[in-house]
Amino acid sequence: MINVGIIGFGQSHFQTKRTDVTFPELVKEGADLALADAGITIKDVDAVVYPLAPDALIGVGNGERWVIDALGATGKPFMRVNNGGATGMSAVLTAWTHVASGLFDVVLVAGADRVSESGSAQSVLNKMWDVGYERTVPLNTITMLALSAQRYMHLYDSDETDMALVTVKNRKHASLNPYAHLRTPITVEEVLASRTLAWPIKLGDACPASTGAAGVVLVSERYAQRNNLKPAWIRGIGQNSETYWMGARVGEKSQGDHADADALAHAFDVAYQQAGITDPVTQIDVAEIYAPFSSVELHVIEAAHLAEKGKSPEGLRNGKFTLGSSGPVVNPSGGTQCTNPIAVTGTIRVGEAANQVLGRAGAHQVPHARVAIASAIGGDHQFYSTMVLCSDLEEIS
Amino acid sequence: MTSNKNASANDSSAERFYEQTWDLQYKHALGRTVSRFLDGLAEGKIWGRRTTDGRVLVPARSYDDLTHEETGEWVEVANNGVIEMSTVVYEAFNGLPKPPYALAYVMLEGADTALVGYVKGLDLSVQSVAIEAVKIGRHVHVCFAKTPTGTAADYWFELEATS
Numbered sequence: 001m002i003n004v005g006i007i008g009f010g011q012s013h014f015q016t017k018r019t020d021v022t023f024p025e026l027v028k029e030g031a032d033l034a035l036a037d038a039g040i041t042i043k044d045v046d047a048v049v050y051p052l053a054p055d056a057l058i059g060v061g062n063g064e065r066w067v068i069d070a071l072g073a074t075g076k077p078f079m080r081v082n083n084g085g086a087t088g089m090s091a092v093l094t095a096w097t098h099v100a101s102g103l104f105d106v107v108l109v110a111g112a113d114r115v116s117e118s119g120s121a122q123s124v125l126n127k128m129w130d131v132g133y134e135r136t137v138p139l140n141t142i143t144m145l146a147l148s149a150q151r152y153m154h155l156y157d158s159d160e161t162d163m164a165l166v167t168v169k170n171r172k173h174a175s176l177n178p179y180a181h182l183r184t185p186i187t188v189e190e191v192l193a194s195r196t197l198a199w200p201i202k203l204g205d206a207c208p209a210s211t212g213a214a215g216v217v218l219v220s221e222r223y224a225q226r227n228n229l230k231p232a233w234i235r236g237i238g239q240n241s242e243t244y245w246m247g248a249r250v251g252e253k254s255q256g257d258h259a260d261a262d263a264l265a266h267a268f269d270v271a272y273q274q275a276g277i278t279d280p281v282t283q284i285d286v287a288e289i290y291a292p293f294s295s296v297e298l299h300v301i302e303a304a305h306l307a308e309k310g311k312s313p314e315g316l317r318n319g320k321f322t323l324g325s326s327g328p329v330v331n332p333s334g335g336t337q338c339t340n341p342i343a344v345t346g347t348i349r350v351g352e353a354a355n356q357v358l359g360r361a362g363a364h365q366v367p368h369a370r371v372a373i374a375s376a377i378g379g380d381h382q383f384y385s386t387m388v389l390c391s392d393l394e395e396i397s
Numbered sequence: 398m399t400s401n402k403n404a405s406a407n408d409s410s411a412e413r414f415y416e417q418t419w420d421l422q423y424k425h426a427l428g429r430t431v432s433r434f435l436d437g438l439a440e441g442k443i444w445g446r447r448t449t450d451g452r453v454l455v456p457a458r459s460y461d462d463l464t465h466e467e468t469g470e471w472v473e474v475a476n477n478g479v480i481e482m483s484t485v486v487y488e489a490f491n492g493l494p495k496p497p498y499a500l501a502y503v504m505l506e507g508a509d510t511a512l513v514g515y516v517k518g519l520d521l522s523v524q525s526v527a528i529e530a531v532k533i534g535r536h537v538h539v540c541f542a543k544t545p546t547g548t549a550a551d552y553w554f555e556l557e558a559t560s
Contacts, residue, residue: 120492123492135549248454248511250481
């Protein structure tokens with residue numbers, strides 16, 4: 001396979017609403033920012049991959065039709081990708097296969113979201129559940145993760161304070177990231193006092209509904225060499241899926257527990273094997289992992305093997321995973337918990353990880369970062385994407 | 398007269414909005430397996446289907462999510478079981494029921510996968526009391542609608558008096 005690297009990452013300053021642009025204009029912002037960062041124009045792009053989660057969130061059917069010109073994709077090969085919350089990263093993985101196959105040298109991934117234009121986001125997301133068996137119960141992305149959080153607390157003797165520690169860390173990180181949506185630091189007490197959405201998830205544990213755009217540019221090794229570019233190299237990728245039925249993730253005969261993210265752990269293992277990562281805690285400098293709620297970050301840290309199962313709260317209590325601590329720093333950008341433009345959230349994870357290994361992350365840079373991981377989760381903890389990035393192509397030891 | 402590209406009429410206009418509501422209708426075929434499960438609710442029965450390796454999937458599914466093989470025998474499971482996970486919702490969401498309400502996945506006796514439903518008959522006004530009432534391990538039983546609608550809304554859970 002051909003080595004693939006990331007040479008450009010652009011993102012908006014995320015906020016709740018944007019009224020200065022139409023949705024396609026917002027998508028163009030993502031494409032323009034990514035291309036400008038890469039130092040190329042749309043003429044240099046061989047193919048375009050477009051991430052867009054459920055159409056109903058933006059209120060337009062087949063939204064890929066609407067934005068084709070905004071992406072500069074007319075006259076080029078084009079694909080839309082939808083994998084729920086993993087969409088923005090699945091699109092990057094699609095672009096990776098485009099380049100790794102040798103078919104294309106330069107592929108643009110760009111998109112946008114503005115979740116807050118619909119007042120019915122959780123009603124839209126409720127439509128994920130089975131029409132015969134589960135739709136009469138008001139499941140949504142908050143309740144499905146509240147169930148997971150409750151099981152995690154039960155299995156590992158954890159509590160709501162552990163969740164709050166995640167929020168405190170991420171908000172502190174986001175305060176250093178000028179692109180993040182929620183940038184105000186918060187205390188454990190404030191998180192615990194915030195109103196309950198679906199217990200144990202409170203407002204202080206939840207991501208915002210963000211508006212903005214993002215994009216990345218992927219290139220082949222031969223293109224990078226020809227143009228003297230120094231990309232963030234993609235050293236490993238993984239994907240995995242889990243059963244549709246949440247009720248099949250409990251009990252003695254289940255394959256994995258809804259408290260954990262075992263299927264994601266497998267996707268990390270696959271990426272680690274490709275990259276030659278054998279000891280994640282010492283070999284990984286930065287993790288940009290998708291966790292829209294504080295509770296999710298606890299078990300994703302464990303799925304990435306940065307802590308034993310049930311032990312990430314202990315790490316947080318000891319100051320681990322925070323900027324300035326030794327060992328891997330988790331979500332130095334503030335992560336999905338502080339910025340969640342659903343369609344491109346996964347794209348941002350990859351872009352932030354790329355910036356880190358290239359030393360371009362600004363105030364939230366992890367010093368001397370060489371190896372970073374990124375991940376995303378879509379559906380009902382169902383579609384998993386993982387990636388290992390490195391500043392070079394040398395052995396990771 | 399000179400033109401100034403940076404000060405066109407557009408820039409000073411108030412930004413406008415377009416409002417829409419989607420009102421889409423569907424009539425989903427539920428197939429033979431789901432239909433039979435729903436018929437069972439009218440008789441006060443919860444049906445599962447046995448997989449080739451002997452697990453009982455509840456609610457009944459015609460194929461196994463783990464092996465991709467067809468399921469076989471219909472198995473009636475008990476109307477009582479244990480809460481495997483639950484939440485109490487206090488936030489209102491557009492288009493979804495008015496809070497508070499409690500939801501749980503329950504492992505019924507004889508089943509190997511959990512069934513989701515409302516937990517009714519609880520006072521949810523005090524959060525700490527409510528979450529303790531539906532905590533993992535609580536024993537519940539299935540209740541059935543007196544006037545079945547032919548949908549999954551025909552059953553819900555209530556706490557066992559002894560739990």
